[in-house]
Amino acid sequence: MNAQQAWQAALGQLQMEMPKASFDTWVRNAELIRVENNKARIGVQNAYARDWLESRLAGTFARLLTGYLDSPVEVEFVVWHRDAEHESAAPSEIVSHSNGNGNGNGNRCLIDRYRFDNFVVGASNRMAHAACVAVAEKPAHAYNPLFLYGGVGLGKTHLLHAIGNAATEKGLQVLYVSSEDFTNELINAIRTQNTLAFRERYRSMDVLLIDDIQFIAGKESTQEEFFHTFNTLHNQEKQIVLSSDRPPKAMVTLEERLRSRFEWGLTVDIQPPDLETRIAILRSKAMRAGREVPMDILTLIARQIQSNIRELEGALTRILAYSDLSNQPITAKLVEIALADLLPQQSTVEPGAIITAVGRVFGVSREKLVGRDRSREVALPRQVAMYLMREIGGLSLPQIGEALGGRDHTTVLYACEKIADQIERDDRLRRQVLNVREQVLGR
Numbered sequence: 013m014n015a016q017q018a019w020q021a022a023l024g025q026l027q028m029e030m031p032k033a034s035f036d037t038w039v040r041n042a043e044l045i046r047v048e049n050n051k052a053r054i055g056v057q058n059a060y061a062r063d064w065l066e067s068r069l070a071g072t073f074a075r076l077l078t079g080y081l082d083s084p085v086e087v088e089f090v091v092w093h094r095d096a097e098h099e100s101a102a103p104s105e106i107v108s109h110s111n112g113n114g115n116g117n118g119n120r121c122l123i124d125r126y127r128f129d130n131f132v133v134g135a136s137n138r139m140a141h142a143a144c145v146a147v148a149e150k151p152a153h154a155y156n157p158l159f160l161y162g163g164v165g166l167g168k169t170h171l172l173h174a175i176g177n178a179a180t181e182k183g184l185q186v187l188y189v190s191s192e193d194f195t196n197e198l199i200n201a202i203r204t205q206n207t208l209a210f211r212e213r214y215r216s217m218d219v220l221l222i223d224d225i226q227f228i229a230g231k232e233s234t235q236e237e238f239f240h241t242f243n244t245l246h247n248q249e250k251q252i253v254l255s256s257d258r259p260p261k262a263m264v265t266l267e268e269r270l271r272s273r274f275e276w277g278l279t280v281d282i283q284p285p286d287l288e289t290r291i292a293i294l295r296s297k298a299m300r301a302g303r304e305v306p307m308d309i310l311t312l313i314a315r316q317i318q319s320n321i322r323e324l325e326g327a328l329t330r331i332l333a334y335s336d337l338s339n340q341p342i343t344a345k346l347v348e349i350a351l352a353d354l355l356p357q358q359s360t361v362e363p364g365a366i367i368t369a370v371g372r373v374f375g376v377s378r379e380k381l382v383g384r385d386r387s388r389e390v391a392l393p394r395q396v397a398m399y400l401m402r403e404i405g406g407l408s409l410p411q412i413g414e415a416l417g418g419r420d421h422t423t424v425l426y427a428c429e430k431i432a433d434q435i436e437r438d439d440r441l442r443r444q445v446l447n448v449r450e451q452v453l454g455r
């Protein structure tokens with residue numbers, strides 16, 4: 013088998029093993045650049061994909077390629093694009109290009125399937141969606157800049173592309189780029205003494221969409237360049253849309269002049285979706301996949317995956333695939349099997365870790381959580397700890413009672429039910445619970 017054949021075989025294997033959504037997002041567009049001195053250099057589209065693949069799949073790729081090539085292979089992921097190969101295939105190479113569709117509109121990086129009509133609107137994203145629609149309808153008239161922020165996998169990128177697709181259809185020049193790509197491109201332009209062309213490209217856009225702008229913080233020359241790009245576009249009444257994982261105020265190493273500009277227009281957040289929206293998203297994805305999934309199953313999935321819509325999609329894809337491959341109907345049992353390795357390994361979650369994380373998030377000491385204090389400030393976090401010990405710790409009711417200072421199992425049961433109900437109605441509490449989960453599970 014030659015290297016390319018081994019590569020194709022490895023891709024095929026991963027396609028079978030991975031959830032479709034993850035495969036499509038991270039692996040499908042990767043390319044084998046070359047194998048040399050037992051090192052396989054794999055080109056990916058952007059720094060995210062590189063980091064994601066490096067942290068999760070480097071070992072798997074190495075194992076598969078070693079197997080197919082029958083000699084030990086290490087892998088290295090680099091940001092790379094085929095068109096840029098003749099310049100240099102160094103890591104952090106330019107990654108965005110205009111799409112070459114003849115009229116110069118749009119950008120090849122715009123993802124066609126991210127559109128407004130397949131974005132499910134609920135309480136958690138209603139404002140953000142409305143703002144994006146307004147911007148797409150009248151670029152530079154509604155809110156400029158539009159600054160979207162929210163946690164991982166909640167739809168920021170989807171909305172940015174939806175604006176881009178709508179604006180492209182109006183014949184506008186659109187550029188979508190992540191702030192990392194912007195930085196890489198700038199560095200490259202400086203290196204190749206091409207800054208004029210770089211500026212020209214950015215400053216000739218009607219709509220500039222920059223994803224994950226938080227990465228610009230702390231990078232002085234990028235901020236300087238972006239400041240001028242921003243001013244030029246804004247003065248020319250061109251639309252700027254930015255997304256970030258945090259609001260401008262929380263970008264600590266961002267220059268003040270940029271922070272204030274980011275706040276000139278409208279800043280809107282996207283929150284983790286409530287149960288109803290999660291179910292609606294699942295229903296919409298199932299329908300688009302041409303599948304009918306019973307409501308109780310959608311509810312079951314939506315209850316298990318609370319924080320991240322990307323994971324929600326991945327879970328559904330996996331369940332559909334399991335059902336197809338095993339030729340079985342989608343039942344609660346099948347869901348449990350299909351999701352087993354997506355969900356936390358229960359035995360690895362220590363009750364002590366949950367108590368510590370709850371204490372940190374709610375600002376209550378461990379002693380108080382396991383003690384007798386019944387004031388609301390302590391009782392609520394204690395109930396959250398009980399709920400999470402059951403949800404992610406898989407502990408029995410008596411075990412939970414024991415871990416929290418010898419409480420009765422009916423008290424624990426009441427707490428678990430109360431919190432399960434309350435997090436679906438109380439945004440703040442839901443965020444706090446998700447925060448604890450992330451701290452405990454590291455994701």
Ligand SMILES: Nc1ncnc2c1ncn2[C@@H]1O[C@H](COP(=O)(O)OP(=O)(O)OP(=O)(O)O)[C@@H](O)[C@H]1O
Nearest residue numbers: 130131132163164165166167168169170293321322
């Ligand atoms: N409201 C929604 N309706 C339908 N699909 C959604 C919705 N929100 C997010 N998604 C889907 O969830 C996935 C993750 O969304 P997206 O990549 O836009 O998240 P993000 O906020 O940009 O995340 P990150 O911070 O990781 O970049 C995408 O496939 C997107 O289509």
